[in-house]
Amino acid sequence: MVAIRCKGVAKRFGSTVVLDGVSLEVPDGAFAVLVGPSGCGKSTLLRLLAGLERTDLGTICFGERDVGELAPRERDIAMVFQSYALYPHLTVRENLAFGLRLRKTPKPAIEARVREVSGMLGLEKLLDRMPRELSGGQRQRVAMGRAIARRAQLFLFDEPLSNLDASLRAAVRVEIRRLHLELRTTSVYVTHDQVEAMTLADVMFVLNKGRIEQSGAPLDIYDRPATRFVAGFLGSPAMNFLEARVATAEGAGGTGLALEVGAGASLPLEPGAFAGEVVKGAKVTVGVRPHDFEPVADPNIPALAARVVLCEALGGETYAHATVGEQPLVVRLGGSERLDPGARLRLRAPRIHLFDPARGRALARPT
Amino acid sequence: MKRRGRAVLESVGAHALILVFVGFALYPVLWVVALAFSGNDTPEARLLPVPVQPTLKHLVEVVGPSPSGSWLFGRQLLNSLVVSGATAAVGIGIAIPTAYALARFEFVGKKTGVRALLATQMFPAVASAVPLYMLLSALGLLNSRTGLVLCYASTAVPFAIFQLRAAFESIPVELEEAAMVDGATRFGAFLRVVLPAARPAIAVTGLFAFMSAYNEFILAATLLGSEDMFTLPVVLQRYVGEHSANWPAFAAGALVVSLPVMALFYVVQRHLVAGLTAGAVKG
Ligand SMILES: Nc1ncnc2c1ncn2[C@@H]1O[C@H](COP(=O)(O)OP(=O)(O)OP(=O)(O)O)[C@@H](O)[C@H]1O
Ligand SMILES: [Mg+2]
Numbered sequence: 001m002v003a004i005r006c007k008g009v010a011k012r013f014g015s016t017v018v019l020d021g022v023s024l025e026v027p028d029g030a031f032a033v034l035v036g037p038s039g040c041g042k043s044t045l046l047r048l049l050a051g052l053e054r055t056d057l058g059t060i061c062f063g064e065r066d067v068g069e070l071a072p073r074e075r076d077i078a079m080v081f082q083s084y085a086l087y088p089h090l091t092v093r094e095n096l097a098f099g100l101r102l103r104k105t106p107k108p109a110i111e112a113r114v115r116e117v118s119g120m121l122g123l124e125k126l127l128d129r130m131p132r133e134l135s136g137g138q139r140q141r142v143a144m145g146r147a148i149a150r151r152a153q154l155f156l157f158d159e160p161l162s163n164l165d166a167s168l169r170a171a172v173r174v175e176i177r178r179l180h181l182e183l184r185t186t187s188v189y190v191t192h193d194q195v196e197a198m199t200l201a202d203v204m205f206v207l208n209k210g211r212i213e214q215s216g217a218p219l220d221i222y223d224r225p226a227t228r229f230v231a232g233f234l235g236s237p238a239m240n241f242l243e244a245r246v247a248t249a250e251g252a253g254g255t256g257l258a259l260e261v262g263a264g265a266s267l268p269l270e271p272g273a274f275a276g277e278v279v280k281g282a283k284v285t286v287g288v289r290p291h292d293f294e295p296v297a298d299p300n301i302p303a304l305a306a307r308v309v310l311c312e313a314l315g316g317e318t319y320a321h322a323t324v325g326e327q328p329l330v331v332r333l334g335g336s337e338r339l340d341p342g343a344r345l346r347l348r349a350p351r352i353h354l355f356d357p358a359r360g361r362a363l364a365r366p367t
Numbered sequence: 368m369k370r371r372g373r374a375v376l377e378s379v380g381a382h383a384l385i386l387v388f389v390g391f392a393l394y395p396v397l398w399v400v401a402l403a404f405s406g407n408d409t410p411e412a413r414l415l416p417v418p419v420q421p422t423l424k425h426l427v428e429v430v431g432p433s434p435s436g437s438w439l440f441g442r443q444l445l446n447s448l449v450v451s452g453a454t455a456a457v458g459i460g461i462a463i464p465t466a467y468a469l470a471r472f473e474f475v476g477k478k479t480g481v482r483a484l485l486a487t488q489m490f491p492a493v494a495s496a497v498p499l500y501m502l503l504s505a506l507g508l509l510n511s512r513t514g515l516v517l518c519y520a521s522t523a524v525p526f527a528i529f530q531l532r533a534a535f536e537s538i539p540v541e542l543e544e545a546a547m548v549d550g551a552t553r554f555g556a557f558l559r560v561v562l563p564a565a566r567p568a569i570a571v572t573g574l575f576a577f578m579s580a581y582n583e584f585i586l587a588a589t590l591l592g593s594e595d596m597f598t599l600p601v602v603l604q605r606y607v608g609e610h611s612a613n614w615p616a617f618a619a620g621a622l623v624v625s626l627p628v629m630a631l632f633y634v635v636q637r638h639l640v641a642g643l644t645a646g647a648v649k650g
Contacts, residue, residue, distance in 0.1 A: 052544050072547040079548045085541035089563040099549035102559075150549065 009058035035197040036207035078147035228360035263325025276364025287353035303346035402618035425619040454580035458523035466531035534568030570638040
């Protein structure tokens, strides 16, 4: 167990810059999640931590120790690969014991550890099988087991669940969380699945184009995204973004301000919808999560007029896809509500985010 | 019931068909067997390959000790096995590290090297018989097993390299990385993970090198001068020389010569479990 500190880590392959000055700190015993879109450099960062690649610039420290020059085997880490990478010629038992054997652990100790790990992960009945005789989910558990068996000071996971189907993924996700609470080993977990990121992370790092866009506790990031990218990346369905201009509201009362969205539609700014300064006439990008819209029935209350394109009923909730002028919107409705295509939908937004349209920085966020 | 009857009929039909093909493939071999154990000296054309006046005399003639009392055939068999075994060992020994380097590393001259290797494959080995003869002569290795092994290995290596490179390329790099993270050095990962995973390919490649050497005639006949250095193909050929043809002895010899290869196939077959890397990755 160890804290990790990266400072200004840069990595390029040929002329493509993959990581561009990444600094991050993971406290001892924390479960850190690196999340970001495909190709943003998550795996590369993980491989740098593992020592499978070398940094071009910057330092990586485990605790007080700079590990930049250390080979993977000297870093005392365990890694779960996206492809599992089980040794195909060894049984499950031998796979679990492989790392311990290499480290010259005494035989009885290996056996005890294998028994313990296979008990934790329910692998007892599979110990004498070959990897090719296992299902995908079982292979995944063996890969986890192999990492746990070593009792390394740091666990690295590279999208370990992406090859599993949805229900298994949910189950293993819970399992990983449980194991972490039990073992308390510092972990770095890479994923591009935001549900995994939100549910597993003690501390989350959102990576975009080789840079860390935002870091912190997952709910903090969700509630207060620092950039439009982060706001759009976290949350499903994604946050709605509307290009707008700050103008005077038509009716009296409220803040007296509204956001002109175009095509004659405008969204009244409600008092307390956000904290931050806006200047009349400024161009902004408005961000509203699908569940932060509320339909307005009373025609006398000013509201944003949208036109329904279609409704998706998921049972517990319904998502209405709509447009305002040319701009698309997704609105969450109650589970039993239905709207026909073409219907008018009037919306208020009690919680909004505002972003700088040019640079994507957050200007204002919900209170 | 009806469906069951049809399944039985289909099965019978399929087996009959297979039998026909097996018979077709085995017929010449059975003829050799019949010839080897027949007592009449001049083979006659008959339909059924069964021995006439069954006898073991041809077998004894070929395999038995020579009149001088030494066991020449034994020595020649040993020559063949040693030369073929050494060819396979040397070939594989050189090809494994080369193929691994080609599969995993980028280095200056890689492309050129591969092309040069490929080029050597375009010429039949016979084409180099004369230069080889002169080279071995200069080295004092004519009429020696070492010389023959050198020649065979030089033709076996390029092919083995291509075979094994493909095999190594099909082994996911993550396996090695996992081993290195688990505590192995780069070489340790190669030894403990890559080599075992490539075992079927290595077995096949080795078997192929062995067989090529075991069956090779022209170079052996050119480079070996004395009877006690002969390999089996050269020995066999002598039974059907220009002036006389002792077919029954040739047949008996052919049978005996096939035995080691059959045994080897039987042993190696266990290692040929298809897709040994299956299960390493994904689900
Ligand atoms: N060995 C390499 N050589 C050249 N380019 C590479 C290499 N490894 C990665 N890259 C490039 O670096 C970028 C980041 O790759 P990386 O694998 O870190 O992405 P990722 O965030 O893990 O994506 P994904 O979610 O798809 O796994 C990609 O554009 C990729 O093409
Ligand atoms: Mg990746």
